[in-house]
Amino acid sequence: MGIELSVLSGILGVIIGSFLNVVIYRVPQGKSIIFPGSHCPACGHNLRPWELVPVLSFLILRGRCAQCREKISWRYPLIEGLNGSLYFYAAWMNHSGSFLELGIHFYFISVLLVLAVIDWDTYRLPDVFTLPLLGVGIVAGFLLPQGPSGWESLATALGVGGVFWMITRLYPEGMGLGDIKLIAGLGAFLGFPEALIAVFIASFTGSIGGLIMLSFKKRSFREQIPFGPYLVLGGWSVFFWGQNILSFYNSLF
Ligand SMILES: [Zn+2]
Structure with missing residues (x-):
């Protein structure tokens, strides 16, 4: 625009x-x-x-x-x-000029911002934000010609959400259920493999962020480190620069 x-x-x-x-x-x-x-x-x-x-x-x-x-x-x-x-x-x-698309993108940006800060403060990702994110992501897939198709949104939400849900069953100390719902929501909005790249960026920046906070004694080692803010960082990065990240990734092989 x-x-x-x-x-x-x-x-x-x-x-x-x-x-x-x-x-x-x-x-x-x-x-x-x-x-x-x-x-x-x-x-x-x-x-x-x-x-x-x-x-x-x-x-x-x-x-x-x-x-x-x-x-x-x-x-x-x-x-x-x-x-x-x-x-x-x-x-x-935005090159489509669609106000519906822009409105849905504004929603995506703001709900992630709210989730990141609330998780930072309270170690919680409330359902009142994660579940509508998932729902809107899937509906947007069916409504918008741009971005992943509805079926791709649905399949990515279920697939990526399901895989990380199983991982938390094996390693419960890693992520919470709120993180899984947020990952499913990112899956619905971003599609595949973008959603997986978002989680990869989150894990990478999360490890660095965790080390920095430990070294500044902002949070003790025993204290939980919220993963939500990093998932949001990964989600935004892929949302805004997904194409560049994908072509960089492909250029490595
Ligand atoms: Zn006052």
Whole structure:
């Protein structure tokens, strides 16, 4: 799509990113994502409209609550900016001009972002996100002329999900059921062999990430290392650069 639509997509992504922050913060606690409105977690001060502008409010307030001056996490503008950048890129890379396809891609980007951060925080990949991801992936296969066909989506979700499910039966300490559902969802969206490459990238970056965190003592050796964020990294990489990764892989042989 053209530069105007891509920039508009980026702005939409930043606004939706602001909503994703609410989802990431409230869903694991079982709280409503609509009521009450956004407030400072430290002093309870209700945010006024000018304090709710994504990224800009954070910069204007220099990362502090307008009322109590408590620090606001830099994660909020980061998530907004990341979601916006990925929407921009997805629109820029979209050559079909199909808004249905673009909408489904926005969904794929955002649900993975939410899953990555929630898994990082809580070691959980809630079913309310992984199961719809799987469903939408399969439906998208049947609806969209681009990407894997519906049957390929279904077969990849079942095949790749099934294989890793069996692996967890043999090595239960490796992955959880949430990871398997996320892998099945990636299978539905990416098809074969792309989904397998995504899991390979996840394992590779996950081992490096685990070593880095151990060396910085961010997480102790006994502590679990969440796999979800790396699966998301692998999923996005293949989603955006799948063709390049495949041709690089083929050039090796
Ligand atoms: Zn406050």
